[in-house]
Amino acid sequence: MNDKNRRNFIKQAGLAGVGLLSAPAITTTAAPTIQLLKRNHLQSDKQQLNYALIGAGGMGTEDMKTALMHEGVNIVAVCDLYTGRIEEAKKNFGNTLFTTDNYKEILLRKDVDVVIIGTPDHWHKQIAIDALNAGKHVYCEKPMVHSVDEGHQLVDAWKKSGKIMMIGSQGLSSLGNEKAKELLAAGAIGELNYAEGFWARHSPVGAWQYAIPADASEKTVNWKRYLSNTTQRSFDPLRFFRWRNYLDYGTGMSGDLFVHLFSSLHFITNSKGPDIISALGGLRYWKDGREVPDVLLGTFNYPEVTEHPGFNLSLRCNFVDGTSGTTYLRIVGSKGSMDVKWEEVVLRTNNVSTDDPFELAKIKQQGGEVSERKRILAPNEVVYKAEDGYKGAHYDHHGNLINAIRNKGSVVEDPVFGFRAAAPALLCNASYAQNKFVHWDPVQMRVM
Secondary structure, rough: HHHHHHHHHHHHHHHHHHHHHHOOOOOOOOOOOEEEEEEOOOOOOOOEEEEEOOOOOHHHHHHHHOOOOOOOOEEEEEEOOOOHHHHHHHHHHOOOOEEEOHHHHHHOOOOOOOOEEOOOOHHHHHHHHHHOOOOOOOOOOOOOOOHHHHHHHHHHHHHHOOOOOEEEEEHHOHHHHHHHHHHHOOOOOOOOOEEEEEEOOOOOOOOOOOOOOOOOOOOOOOOOHHOOOOOOOOOOHHHHHHHOOOOOOOHHHHHHHHHHHHHHHHHOOOOOOOOOOEEEEEEOOOOOOOOOOOOOEEEEEEOOOOEOOOOOEEOOOOOOOOOOEEEEEEEEEEEEEEEEEEEEEEEEEEOOOOOHHHHHHHHHOOOOOOOOOOOOOOEEEEEEEEEEOOOOHHHHHHHHHHHHHHHHOOOOOOOOHHHHHHHHHHHHHHHHHHHHEEEEOOOOOOOO
């Protein structure tokens, strides 16, 4: 046996010995129970809804394709500032589309019932307000606003309009989130005390390094209109096609990804949001001129309120991650935890060891029998998985909006909910930039 193998053998034997000494009796972990999650789709009339797409990039196009999967949905118009996307939209949706690079022309059309806003973040608020004022229903990609200061303007415009507006954090409508909400309310993990989320990406596209078209120029891009509500600059294709890297147009990792985790957490817990926000991070790998970090850590204090006990949240995001894009939201309570994904929930609940004096006293007080033998019990595990054929959270999110319009109902992620998810994400940027805690009133939705 060579020295390396001898050291490994001794190390493994030592660890095994420690385990044997510290655990008088350990039950083996049983295979998890698996339960299927099913979706019963609401039935509604098939009133035709005519859509227009404003911002025909990757996410906007996927939104439109998903909406068209629903019966009675039709697309009549597309707006984009790059001619290449207009041509691509015609290939995807037909040559009969009305196309323009001025969204206001779309809002004048009487045949448009609903607009999808898939533009860079700095245009969300104004286009949404103009669309609501024009009598259109709105599906707006997250985050709802580019800055916290814009939030109340959009909420007020929505309330006055009488129209329905849905924010596009599509995971909110997932079977996973809905099951987690049900389990938490039923006390499956006991009293909530902590939550954590992680979102990682490792590919160039995942890190916002979107392809730059060969024909990108001021002849094919309406650069003047793109900058008309922000800082004036010379034409820069990076700032147009890789807009998420720059603060004039995007909202960083938190506005792109943390906002999904806030949306899911707030839905599951019925929370209005945190009251203290802090963030650290840095530019660790993508040193390409971007203005936002590629590693971000956020911590948040959620005060005790009627809807839930006080708890803490930690969120992490990494754009160069060797684990190939891990994503999860974990919710932890006094009796167990849940790992929540859009199509799966893993519930782990603790079995109490009878050698714990505190738990022993509780059992005796309640009249229960106690074994004399010390035990360390493995947690129970139940896995809830979406059934085969599930169309996904994105389909259901758009379906929620469509049914609400047809039935004069409401949506799961209206602008109030959307603002309460967007604000702590955007305030992460403020905490990171200013190196300080930020205090937020989640009820009144104002910075303290």
